[in-house]
Amino acid sequence: MRADALWRFPGARSVALAAVAFLYLPIVVLVLLSFSDGDSLAEWSGVSLRWYREVFDNADMQRAIRNSLVVACTATLLATVAATMAALVLARGQFRGKRAMEALLGLPLVVPEIVGGIAILMFFVLVGIRLGIVSIVLAHTVFVTPFAYLPIRARLDGLNPAFAEAAADLYAGPVRAFLRVTLPLIWPGIAAGAMLAFIGSLGDVVVSYFVSGPGATTLPVYIFSMVRMGVTPMVNAVSSLLLFISLALLTVSYLLGRRYASN
Amino acid sequence: MSGPFAIDCRGLVKTFAGGSVRALDGVSLSIRENEFFTLLGPSGCGKTTLLRLIAGFEQQDAGEIDLHGERLDHLPPYKRPVNTVFQSYAVFPHLTVAENVAFGLEMKRLPRADIAARVMAMLTLVKLDGLGSRRPTQLSGGQQQRVALARALATAPKVLLLDEPLSALDLKLRTDMQIELKRLQSEVGITFVFVTHDQHEALTMSDRIAVMNHGRVLQIGTPEDVYERPTSRFVADFIGETNLLAAEPAGPGLFRLAGGDILQAEPAAASAIAVTLGIRPERAELCASAEGILRGRVEHISYMGTDTTYHLRLTDSGLFRVRTQNRDGALVRVRLGDAVGVRFPPAAVRLLDE
Amino acid sequence: MKPALRRAVLLGPATLWIGLFLVLPLTLMAYVSTLERGPSGGVLWDRHSADAYLQFLFERDLMDRLVLNTDYLHIFARSILLAGVTTLLTLAVGFPTALWMAFQSERLRLVLVFVVTVPFWTNILVRNYAWMLILRTGGTLDWLLTALHLPGPPLEILYTPWATGIGLTYSFLPYMILPIFVSLEKIDRRLIEAAYDLGADRWRVLARVILPLTAPGLAGGAILVFIPGLGAFISPELLGGAKSMMIGGLIQQQFGQSRNWPFGAALAFVLLAMVLLALWAHALRYRRERADE
Numbered sequence: 014m015r016a017d018a019l020w021r022f023p024g025a026r027s028v029a030l031a032a033v034a035f036l037y038l039p040i041v042v043l044v045l046l047s048f049s050d051g052d053s054l055a056e057w058s059g060v061s062l063r064w065y066r067e068v069f070d071n072a073d074m075q076r077a078i079r080n081s082l083v084v085a086c087t088a089t090l091l092a093t094v095a096a097t098m099a100a101l102v103l104a105r106g107q108f109r110g111k112r113a114m115e116a117l118l119g120l121p122l123v124v125p126e127i128v129g130g131i132a133i134l135m136f137f138v139l140v141g142i143r144l145g146i147v148s149i150v151l152a153h154t155v156f157v158t159p160f161a162y163l164p165i166r167a168r169l170d171g172l173n174p175a176f177a178e179a180a181a182d183l184y185a186g187p188v189r190a191f192l193r194v195t196l197p198l199i200w201p202g203i204a205a206g207a208m209l210a211f212i213g214s215l216g217d218v219v220v221s222y223f224v225s226g227p228g229a230t231t232l233p234v235y236i237f238s239m240v241r242m243g244v245t246p247m248v249n250a251v252s253s254l255l256l257f258i259s260l261a262l263l264t265v266s267y268l269l270g271r272r273y274a275s276n
Numbered sequence: 277m278s279g280p281f282a283i284d285c286r287g288l289v290k291t292f293a294g295g296s297v298r299a300l301d302g303v304s305l306s307i308r309e310n311e312f313f314t315l316l317g318p319s320g321c322g323k324t325t326l327l328r329l330i331a332g333f334e335q336q337d338a339g340e341i342d343l344h345g346e347r348l349d350h351l352p353p354y355k356r357p358v359n360t361v362f363q364s365y366a367v368f369p370h371l372t373v374a375e376n377v378a379f380g381l382e383m384k385r386l387p388r389a390d391i392a393a394r395v396m397a398m399l400t401l402v403k404l405d406g407l408g409s410r411r412p413t414q415l416s417g418g419q420q421q422r423v424a425l426a427r428a429l430a431t432a433p434k435v436l437l438l439d440e441p442l443s444a445l446d447l448k449l450r451t452d453m454q455i456e457l458k459r460l461q462s463e464v465g466i467t468f469v470f471v472t473h474d475q476h477e478a479l480t481m482s483d484r485i486a487v488m489n490h491g492r493v494l495q496i497g498t499p500e501d502v503y504e505r506p507t508s509r510f511v512a513d514f515i516g517e518t519n520l521l522a523a524e525p526a527g528p529g530l531f532r533l534a535g536g537d538i539l540q541a542e543p544a545a546a547s548a549i550a551v552t553l554g555i556r557p558e559r560a561e562l563c564a565s566a567e568g569i570l571r572g573r574v575e576h577i578s579y580m581g582t583d584t585t586y587h588l589r590l591t592d593s594g595l596f597r598v599r600t601q602n603r604d605g606a607l608v609r610v611r612l613g614d615a616v617g618v619r620f621p622p623a624a625v626r627l628l629d630e
Numbered sequence: 631m632k633p634a635l636r637r638a639v640l641l642g643p644a645t646l647w648i649g650l651f652l653v654l655p656l657t658l659m660a661y662v663s664t665l666e667r668g669p670s671g672g673v674l675w676d677r678h679s680a681d682a683y684l685q686f687l688f689e690r691d692l693m694d695r696l697v698l699n700t701d702y703l704h705i706f707a708r709s710i711l712l713a714g715v716t717t718l719l720t721l722a723v724g725f726p727t728a729l730w731m732a733f734q735s736e737r738l739r740l741v742l743v744f745v746v747t748v749p750f751w752t753n754i755l756v757r758n759y760a761w762m763l764i765l766r767t768g769g770t771l772d773w774l775l776t777a778l779h780l781p782g783p784p785l786e787i788l789y790t791p792w793a794t795g796i797g798l799t800y801s802f803l804p805y806m807i808l809p810i811f812v813s814l815e816k817i818d819r820r821l822i823e824a825a826y827d828l829g830a831d832r833w834r835v836l837a838r839v840i841l842p843l844t845a846p847g848l849a850g851g852a853i854l855v856f857i858p859g860l861g862a863f864i865s866p867e868l869l870g871g872a873k874s875m876m877i878g879g880l881i882q883q884q885f886g887q888s889r890n891w892p893f894g895a896a897l898a899f900v901l902l903a904m905v906l907l908a909l910w911a912h913a914l915r916y917r918r919e920r921a922d923e
Contacts, residue, residue, distance in 0.1 A: 019826055020733035028726035036749045039760035042770050095643040102640045114641060117648055125861030125905060127878040128898040131885055135662055136655035155651045158644060175366035178333050181353040182360045183380035197370040216753040219863050233755050240759055252756040259752050267744050
């Protein structure tokens with residue numbers, strides 16, 4: 014047996030390649046069909062950008078896209094700030110209630126979206142918060158906070174505590190030590206966390222579906238209703254658009270992570 | 277000697293894990309101005325904790341710390357005029373070498389021109405001229421060490437605290453840095469408090485050494501004091517090698533070993549019932565069996581280049597090591613299994629506390 | 631600033647936010663599940679009743695007697711079955727995939743993790759919609775089978791539990807691969823070399839060394855697939871059709887056409903309890919494993 018054969022297991026490679034193909038097949042099919050000219054959803058008939066044009070000419074669609082971006086930006090900002098603040102405390106030292114705090118921050122990941130969605134819906138109806146952009150932002154912020162928190166916490170956990178001590182030792186008060194030393198050093202974690210929060214908010218269907226109101230839906234909720242009502246190939250185009258946005262953001266966050274991994 | 281002390285610690289107690297671990301158990305010591313003072317002890321002895329209390333990274337549970345006669349205890353680290361060289365260097369990776377050195381000066385809001393000049397001077401002092409615009413990641417471990425030193429010295433602190441700064445360097449570099457640190461200390465005239473677990477480092481560099489174990493200071497003195505005149509069994513054993521012999525008093529200045537042999541020791545004995553005697557291997561010499569104070573057989577010989585250590589099994593079955601320098605061949609030709617004697621002057625026998 | 635005060639200020643926003651907009655709503659949900667439904671939707675805030683939980687197993691016939699009704703039980707059973715099958719399928723595909731990934735060069739490993747992560751972060755709606763295009767009558771799969779002159783089309787897979795199963799497996803496969811991969815990557819290579827050195831063949835190395843050391847990853851992956859699978863809403867909604875409803879769809883229905891908040895809240899509460907129970911069992915096992923070390 015050759016030395017490198019020790020690490021090979023017959024069949025594993027075939028399964029792995031098949032798995033990757035399986036993961037990408039639907040994405041490829043969708044993107045290809047989005048460039049099809051015809052009126053048929055799933056049949057190919059000539060290359061064109063017709064359906065992308067239709068997406069950009071559709072006022073409802075545009076409003077939904079705008080709503081999605083506003084919601085994602087706001088929720089990302091709120092969640093990232095709150096998550097960074099919490100991570101700064103939870104990454105250092107032991108205190109009573111620390112585990113409970115960590116569990117609380119992980120809770121949105123654990124609660125099934127459908128359960129969270131209807132719970133928040135009932136809460137909003139009860140306290141009289143009108144369903145719309147604001148209610149979506151409130152709910153999204155809850156559900157994307159762990160996405161923002163985890164990379165920031167990981168970055169802080171990997172950070173030598175001596176850096177902050179060195180800053181304090183060299184006459185930097187808490188605020189300046191944070192701004193001049195800790196923040197620059199955990200910045201990649203914050204960027205990655207914000208990116209994931211943004212993707213999470215932009216992609217959410219279930220929670221948004223319950224807490225959005227008439228006249229204020231996000232793009233995924235709009236697509237969802239289109240898919241359920243009656244589909245036109247415009248859905249292929251707008252779905253592909255969502256895909257491209259996520260892919261672009263992921264690539265950026267991956268490259269950021271790699272650049273800083275070497276440090 | 278009474279003040280002025282650079283640092284004066286009184287009754288410091290520090291516990292961790294809710295009081296279950298006593299890192300410092302009533303430590304009092306005074307460090308003189310411009311002294312190279314070393315805290316020496318095994319890992320977990322509390323030496324780093326003491327350093328971190330002085331720096332202000334931890335708060336003591338009890339006791340007081342004075343800096344030049346003024347209370348330091350309740351100042352946060354960024355208001356204490358002491359700086360630290362960290363074991364991991366903690367050179368900021370997102371700043372250049374020059375920006376690292378300038379950091380403390382900027383925090384003290386010095387004028388820009390002064391900062392630039394001071395940074396240049398510090399880089400020259402630690403022999404890093406021309407590397408100011410480099411990133412720390414582009415430097416070797418030894419160079420990062422120098423950046424950490426320059427950064428800590430730049431603000432001219434009253435005391436420099438060094439937490440095992442040489443432990444990450446290889447042997448050759450470490451020896452160079454030992455000499456370098458002594459040079460720096462005499463050049464800048466600042467009190468250095470140096471933490472190490474390496475006895476050789478402590479002996480070569482220090483003006484005075486405090487030997488610590490289990491959160492207590494066992495002995496403070498010059499390198500010669502702690503090596504030649506250890507007062508406790510721990511100090512004698514931790515610094516250098518020592519033959520430890522259990523004995524009981526048998527008259528003024530006389531002790532009876534377990535095997536019945538009588539030893540003479542200086543100074544005159546305390547009235548303890550059982551004592552431990554310590555004899556350095558290099559203070560003893562081999563001789564003919566009949567002339568020896570102690571007798572035994574050679575059980576093992578370690579040849580170590582500059583000298584040779586003979587491991588003897590004494591007639592009372594205890595162990596004893598004798599070290600001789602290898603000058604012009606050994607005077608005594610001894611082989612494994614030979615019956616030999618050991619002799620030493622009474623001054624070589626130290627009476628040790630448990 | 632005192633440490634305790636600093637802590638409170640920094641933890642405040644996240645804690646308040648999640649407390650106010652998740653913990654409080656969940657508590658409210660539990661409360662609503664004990665109320666009587668309003669005559670035209672909503673709830674009667676002052677009228678308590680166990681109807682919501684009774685409705686799960688019984689219905690009132692014309693004579694207002696309670697009669698056993700297993701429709702909802704069926705939906706729960708189907709949900710558990712589909713989530714379980716999904717877990718097994720992702721395990722069967724995920725383990726060999728992670729095994730292969732883990733023993734590639736470091737460079738390739740980074741790329742592969744990225745490749746597997748991309749679908750994980752891609753919109754779940756979009757991914758399930760793509761399967762609608764593939765599985766529908768006259769869709770990509772039918773087209774492919776026809777082009778290859780294979781028997782079969784038109785396949786009528788879409789709007790069956792099979793389609794839901796495919797959608798769930800597809801959606802959650804990365805959740806299985808990644809934790810197993812992390813476990814495999816952590817294994818000290820020398821342990822495997824030692825096993826070979828002591829005469830184990832490839833399969834025994836796999837069974838006796840690699841598999842036991844990967845157990846935490848396998849358990850983690852199973853939890854990460856089973857739990858969201860149980861509460862899945864998008865896949866059954868888009869791919870499953872009316873006859874293969876899962877818990878998620880049933881809950882949604884109570885807030886849509888059925889207008890039965892207490893029953894919806896009760897269902898959601900039961901689902902949440904099941905999820906927490908699974909997590910608790912997992913945590914218990916994991917803690918015991920850690921204590922054994």
